[in-house]
Amino acid sequence: MNESITFQYKISxxxxxxxxxASSDVKNKLKMMGVxxxxxxxxAIAMYEGEINMVIHADGGDITVDISDDEIKIxxxxxxxxxxxxxxxxQAGFSTAPEEVRALGFGAGMGLxxxxxxxxxxxxxxxxxxxxxxxxxxxx
Amino acid sequence: MNKFIRSVRLDEDACRGCINCIKHxxxxxxxxxxxxxxxxxxxxxDCGRCIRYCxxxxxIPDYDSLNVINNFKYTVALPAPSLYAxxxxxxxxxxxxxxxxxxxxxxxxxxSAAAELVSEASRAYIEAHEEEAPFISTxxxxxxxLVRVKFPSxxxxxxxxxxxxxxxxxxARKRAMEKTGLASEDIGIIFISPCPSKxxxxxxxxxxxxxxxxxxxxxxxxxxxxxxxxxxxENSLTPLSASGRIGIGWGxxxxxAAGIITDSYLAAxxxxxxxxxxxxxxxxxxxxxxxxxxxxxxxxCVGGVLTVENAYVAESKTKRILRYxxxxxxxxDSYPDVRVxxxxxxxxxxVFRLGSTFKESxxxxxxxxxxxxxxxxxxxxxxxxxxxxxxxEDIVRGxxxxxxxxxxxxxxxxxxxDEIELLANAVNENGQSxxxxxxxxxxxxxxxxxxxxxxxxxx
Numbered sequence: 220m221n222e223s224i225t226f227q228y229k230i231s232x233x234x235x236x237x238x239x240x241a242s243s244d245v246k247n248k249l250k251m252m253g254v255x256x257x258x259x260x261x262x263a264i265a266m267y268e269g270e271i272n273m274v275i276h277a278d279g280g281d282i283t284v285d286i287s288d289d290e291i292k293i294x295x296x297x298x299x300x301x302x303x304x305x306x307x308x309x310q311a312g313f314s315t316a317p318e319e320v321r322a323l324g325f326g327a328g329m330g331l332x333x334x335x336x337x338x339x340x341x342x343x344x345x346x347x348x349x350x351x352x353x354x355x356x357x358x359x
Numbered sequence: 360m361n362k363f364i365r366s367v368r369l370d371e372d373a374c375r376g377c378i379n380c381i382k383h384x385x386x387x388x389x390x391x392x393x394x395x396x397x398x399x400x401x402x403x404x405d406c407g408r409c410i411r412y413c414x415x416x417x418x419i420p421d422y423d424s425l426n427v428i429n430n431f432k433y434t435v436a437l438p439a440p441s442l443y444a445x446x447x448x449x450x451x452x453x454x455x456x457x458x459x460x461x462x463x464x465x466x467x468x469x470x471s472a473a474a475e476l477v478s479e480a481s482r483a484y485i486e487a488h489e490e491e492a493p494f495i496s497t498x499x500x501x502x503x504x505l506v507r508v509k510f511p512s513x514x515x516x517x518x519x520x521x522x523x524x525x526x527x528x529x530x531a532r533k534r535a536m537e538k539t540g541l542a543s544e545d546i547g548i549i550f551i552s553p554c555p556s557k558x559x560x561x562x563x564x565x566x567x568x569x570x571x572x573x574x575x576x577x578x579x580x581x582x583x584x585x586x587x588x589x590x591x592x593e594n595s596l597t598p599l600s601a602s603g604r605i606g607i608g609w610g611x612x613x614x615x616a617a618g619i620i621t622d623s624y625l626a627a628x629x630x631x632x633x634x635x636x637x638x639x640x641x642x643x644x645x646x647x648x649x650x651x652x653x654x655x656x657x658x659x660c661v662g663g664v665l666t667v668e669n670a671y672v673a674e675s676k677t678k679r680i681l682r683y684x685x686x687x688x689x690x691x692d693s694y695p696d697v698r699v700x701x702x703x704x705x706x707x708x709x710v711f712r713l714g715s716t717f718k719e720s721x722x723x724x725x726x727x728x729x730x731x732x733x734x735x736x737x738x739x740x741x742x743x744x745x746x747x748x749x750x751x752e753d754i755v756r757g758x759x760x761x762x763x764x765x766x767x768x769x770x771x772x773x774x775x776x777d778e779i780e781l782l783a784n785a786v787n788e789n790g791q792s793x794x795x796x797x798x799x800x801x802x803x804x805x806x807x808x809x810x811x812x813x814x815x816x817x818x
Contacts, residue, residue, distance in 0.1 A: 222718070224725050243638060251752075252720040253712040256511045263642050286721065 223287035230270055232279030235323060242266040245284050252286070255359065262291050262357050265337040269295040269353060272330045275320050276300065277351065291357040293338075301347040309335065362708065363400040364563040366421040366555035367410055371395055373417035378740030380409040380418065385630045386508070390753070391743035401710040404504040405556040406630045406655040407664040420555035420664055423574040425581060428463055431547030433539050435531040436464040437524055437572070440471040440602075440610035441553040441660040443680055444673035445582050446589075452607070452680065456599040458588035462581075464549070466535060467599055471606030473527035474498075475689040477520050478605050478618030480699040484518070485619060485649055493624075493640070493648040494518040496615050500560040501655035502633065503705060507565070510637050511707035516651075519701040521567060523609065524550050524557065526699055528571035533696070549574045551581050553610075553663030554656065566701030577665040603687040611674045612659030616652040626652035628659050713755060723755040730754055734764050741765045762813065771813065775806060782806075 226248065228241035246263040266282070273280045277299025285292040302308050308315075309331050316326025335341050338355035345351040376394035381387075388402030389409060396417070398409075410418040428434045436459045443452050456467045477498070485494055495516045497503050506513050528548045535546045550557060552575045564570045590596070608614035612628035625648055627636045633653045639645035656662035661677060662670030691697070713727070714720035730751035737747070742763040744750040753759035762768045782802055785795065 222721055222725075224721055224728070226728075239642065239644065242642065246641070248724060250509070250511075250709075251711050251713050252724055253709060253714070253717050256707075260512050260641070267642050267644070288718070288721075 221288045223285055226284045226286075228282040228284075230273045230279045230282060232274055232277065235274060235325070238271050238274045239267050241282055242270055249286070249291075254286075254291075258291065258357060258359055261337040261339075262293070265334045265355055265357065266293050266295075268330045268333045268337075269293065269355070271325060272334075273297050273299070275316050275325060275330075280350075289359050290339075291359070293355045293357070294352065295355075296350065296352045298350040301349055301351055302343065302345040303347065305343055305345060361400075362563055363403070363710075364559045365398060365400055365403040365405050366558035367398065367403070367405070367407070367418050368421060369396060369398070370417045370419050373415045374413075375415050375417070377414070378743075378745075379412050379414055381740055381743070381745040383408050383412040384745065385634060386505070387745050387749050389745075390758075391740075401708070402508070404501045404508065404655075405559050406501045406505075407554055407556065408630060410555070410664045420577075421558050422552065422555055422577045422580075422665065423549075423558075425576050425584065427549060427574040427576070428547060431573070432545040433465045433535055433541055434463075434547040434549055435466045435468055435535055437468055437470050437527045437531060437548065437550045439524070439551055439553050439578065439660060440469075440474070440607045440614075440677070441663060441666060441673065442551050442578050442581070443607065444610055444661050444677045445578060445666060445668045446676070449676070449680060450683065451593060451596070452600045452602075453593075453596045453598055454589050454591065455585065457590070457596050458585040459551075460597075461588035462584055466531070466538075468527050468531040468534070469600060469602050469606070470524045470527045470550070471602035471609060472600075472689040473525075473530065473606075474523035474609040474615075474618070475602055475606040475687045476526055476691050476694060476697065477523050477699055478609075478615070478687075479691050480520055481518055481650075482619055484520070485621075489649070491515070493646075493651050495640070495651045496653055497566065498522045498609070498615060499654050499656075499660075500556045500565060501630070502653045503565045505630075505633070505655075506637065507705050508708050508710050510641055511709075512641055513637060514705055514707060516640070517705060519566065520699050521701060522557075522560070523606075524552075524572065525564070525567065525570060526697060530694060530697055532571050547573045549576060551576055551578055553578050553660045553666045555665060556655065565705055566703060568703055578663070579665050579667050582667050601688050603685045603689075604681045605687045606689065607677065607684065608681055610660045611677050612654050613652065614659065614677075616650055619650045621649050623648050624650040624652060626654075628654040628662070629657040630655045713752070726755045727751040730761065733761070733767065735766045737766075739765075768813075775810060775813075778802075779806060 242263050249259045277297035280297030283294045307313050311332045312328040314326045314328035320326045339358045340356040342354045374395050376391050380396050381389045386402045388399050389396050410420050443455055459467050497518050531548050550572050558575045561570045561572045605618040608617050613626040616624040616626045627633050658670030658674050661673035713723040731748050734747035742750045744753055
């Protein structure tokens with residue numbers, strides 16, 4: 220059986236300055252495990268975008284990262300408002316981020332498109348008023 | 360050749376085994392074992408922070424004594440621009456350059472003049488490779504060493520140019536050989552440096568195979584010796600300086616970027632700030648810039664540990680010197696033979712990797728996670744490692760044991776003492792029968808062996 224390792228993070232919803240701590244931690248751990256640089260880069264960027272999304276739209280949530288021989292699986296689960304129109308949300312540049320968030324340089328509408336671009340597989344489960352779970356796979 | 364040379368050593372008598380240096384090391388390269396701070400060479404990037412933070416002055420920077428000028432038939436001084444920033448009211452750098460000759464050097468070549476050549480080459484390179492920008496400055500050896508061990512994906516972003524002092528050394532050596540007809544080994548090229556990081560650079564250069572610098576002496580040693588030779592009678596000075604605002608400005612953080620002549624840059628100084636910028640670049644959180652200037656020391660080279668003046672005062676003194684200077688005085692056309700570009704590659708050194716294969720590393724990482732949960736998470740440093748996680752990593756690397764944690768140890772001792780108490784009570788209650796005496800003896804024997812082992816493994 221393939222051995223795997225799991226890391227879990229609780230993302231707080233009210234603090235922009237802390238967004239990125241979880242992806243940074245995963246990145247350092249992947250480096251210590253000798254994972255390919257390109258895989259690390261993809262994981263770090265995809266996860267960072269997911270983390271930021273959780274802070275902007277969903278008041279935080281939980282991230283679970285599973286690392287095994289053949290893939291990295293990132294599950295981002297929140298109890299936020301849900302995504303109204305997933306197809307639209309996947310379009311580059313489409314954003315529902317509030318003005319004060321955009322003023323900080325976030326909310327450019329590249330979150331989900333970048334998550335898709337940097338992961339090898341991505342799945343979104345969302346329900347209005349209940350929450351969203353995004354699962355990303357990055358192949359080793 | 361050893362790739363991991365460092366230029367800080369420990370004064371064992373002065374080291375008290377406190378935790379100041381382990382807490383401030385940006386790469387967690389230091390551990391206190393048996394009451395003394397030990398640096399792991401391959402983790403050290405020579406940033407000099409431990410020298411700065413050690414309250415007992417037990418971290419000694421390596422540099423050469425000025426006596427090295429007696430080892431050569433002909434010597435050329437390479438003053439760093441930060442040398443000028445040490446002096447009050449200096450408006451003409453020729454005062455310093457002439458004083459260097461009076462001190463015993465046969466010639467001088469300013470690092471700031473070479474810096475102008477590097478600036479010119481960098482401008483052209485960045486313009487020609489705009490789609491690959493941003494480029495990261497490589498003048499500070501600690502930055503290149505940090506990127507090579509921690510940021511593999513940023514290695515292609517390193518600006519592939521020699522640091523100005525190396526370019527200065529090449530020009531100075533060639534010039535001296537032509538002027539004197541002496542062999543290369545009779546000529547001493549001596550850098551007057553603000554930091555010990557350049558000492559390691561000379562022994563284990565980055566981006567080139569061999570450095571042309573022979574010795575590195577400290578600004579703090581040369582500074583007072585120059586004072587009696589400095590004259591303010593400007594008519595008696597030989598004009599020697601060939602650098603302008605761009606070259607001399609390199610001593611301050613932001614100075615190198617000013618030489619790129621773009622608004623599209625950031626300049627970060629101080630190794631902790633530098634780490635944040637590199638993280639941001641790696642995650643593409645920082646983008647849209649052409650040039651990233653990074654200096655390990657606060658304020659830039661003027662903040663080096665071998666300087667005497669306060670970094671921020673020195674920064675303002677540099678600005679005063681620049682006030683009446685032309686933008687630049689040295690140009691690449693005047694040095695057709697000089698090669699500014701790196702001639703070898705900088706390669707990723709995965710020194711922080713836990714195991715030799717992914718499988719092994721994954722397994723070790725799992726143990727690290729389990730161990731970290733066992734520790735109190737106070738990052739108190741009493742075990743000699745900077746954080747609980749670092750101790751866990753040391754344990755899986757076979758360099759420490761769980762009992763190095765004083766909290767784990769305390770619990771263990773508590774448990775043993777509880778057991779002894781139980782045994783003592785048992786003796787009081789039914790110490791008469793032979794069988795219970797035998798059990799007691801066995802248990803007391805076992806406890807004493809355990810205590811003995813514990814004592815030897817921890818003290």
